[in-house]
Amino acid sequence: MALRGVSRAYREGETQRDVLRGVDLEAAAGEFIAIGGPSGSGKSTLLHLAAGLDVPDAGTIVVGGSDIGSLTAARRTLFRRRQVGMVFQFFNLVPTLTVAENLRLPLALNGLPVDADRIDGLLDTFGLADHRRDYPATLSGGEQQRVAVLRAAIHEPALILADEPTGNLDRERGDGVIDLLRTLAGRGTCVLMVTHSRHAAGAADRRLRLDSGRLTPWDW
Ligand SMILES: Nc1ncnc2c1ncn2[C@@H]1O[C@H](COP(=O)(O)OP(=O)(O)OP(=O)(O)O)[C@@H](O)[C@H]1O
Numbered sequence: 001m002a003l004r005g006v007s008r009a010y011r012e013g014e015t016q017r018d019v020l021r022g023v024d025l026e027a028a029a030g031e032f033i034a035i036g037g038p039s040g041s042g043k044s045t046l047l048h049l050a051a052g053l054d055v056p057d058a059g060t061i062v063v064g065g066s067d068i069g070s071l072t073a074a075r076r077t078l079f080r081r082r083q084v085g086m087v088f089q090f091f092n093l094v095p096t097l098t099v100a101e102n103l104r105l106p107l108a109l110n111g112l113p114v115d116a117d118r119i120d121g122l123l124d125t126f127g128l129a130d131h132r133r134d135y136p137a138t139l140s141g142g143e144q145q146r147v148a149v150l151r152a153a154i155h156e157p158a159l160i161l162a163d164e165p166t167g168n169l170d171r172e173r174g175d176g177v178i179d180l181l182r183t184l185a186g187r188g189t190c191v192l193m194v195t196h197s198r199h200a201a202g203a204a205d206r207r208l209r210l211d212s213g214r215l216t217p218w219d220w
Pocket residue numbers: 010011019037038039040041042043044045046089
């Protein structure tokens with residue numbers, strides 16, 4: 001995927017807040033990139049743009065060969081459904097579906113086979129086996145986060161955008177999520193992960209920092 005000269009500003013009454021000021025990023029298939037930066041620097045904004053959930057004021061976003069800015073809204077929805085897995089900062093699980101049903105959704109929407117044994121295996125691996133028939137609201141924050149990561153990954157999209165996917169997890173559970181993201185990258189998925197954790201960022205192939213509207217290499 002590639003971001004070229006991507007800018008995004010928000011209006012606040014009379015004033016304009018330039019959140020992204022010409023962001024460039026080239027990420028290869030199979031590359032796992034960590035993005036850090038201060039709160040409010042635009043990390044979630046950047047992921048939403050890469051997902052096609054928001055449209056930049058300037059610049060182009062290319063995923064899997066398509067310039068998503070040139071797609072109609074309907075095509076962008078189809079593109080997102082099949083090619084993107086998004087782990088939102090605040091999870092966004094479907095509240096009226098059980099854990100197992102939330103995981104089935106990306107497969108069903110894409111007409112992919114729903115393998116119940118595979119879903120059960122993933123839930124088991126991530127310590128969620130007892131919650132498969134529960135609704136998200138009854139799960140802890142860390143449990144919801146793990147469901148959100150599995151939901152983003154289950155249809156093996158070309159691009160996974162993960163907004164602090166280990167933020168609510170202890171070290172062991174967080175490492176489980178990182179291992180899953182690494183495995184997907186190993187199969188050719190491009191992974192962009194926003195994190196404030198040095199430990200999590202250390203598992204990525206490359207680290208970048210968003211500050212003052214620009215992405216720069218992030219060295220510790
Ligand atoms: N829909 C919106 N309308 C107006 N301003 C917005 C909107 N979304 C984000 N912003 C502003 O853009 C800036 C960047 O927000 P963003 O959520 O991308 O930051 P972030 O880097 O993800 O922060 P955090 O680490 O706290 O999650 C903030 O100042 C925020 O108030």
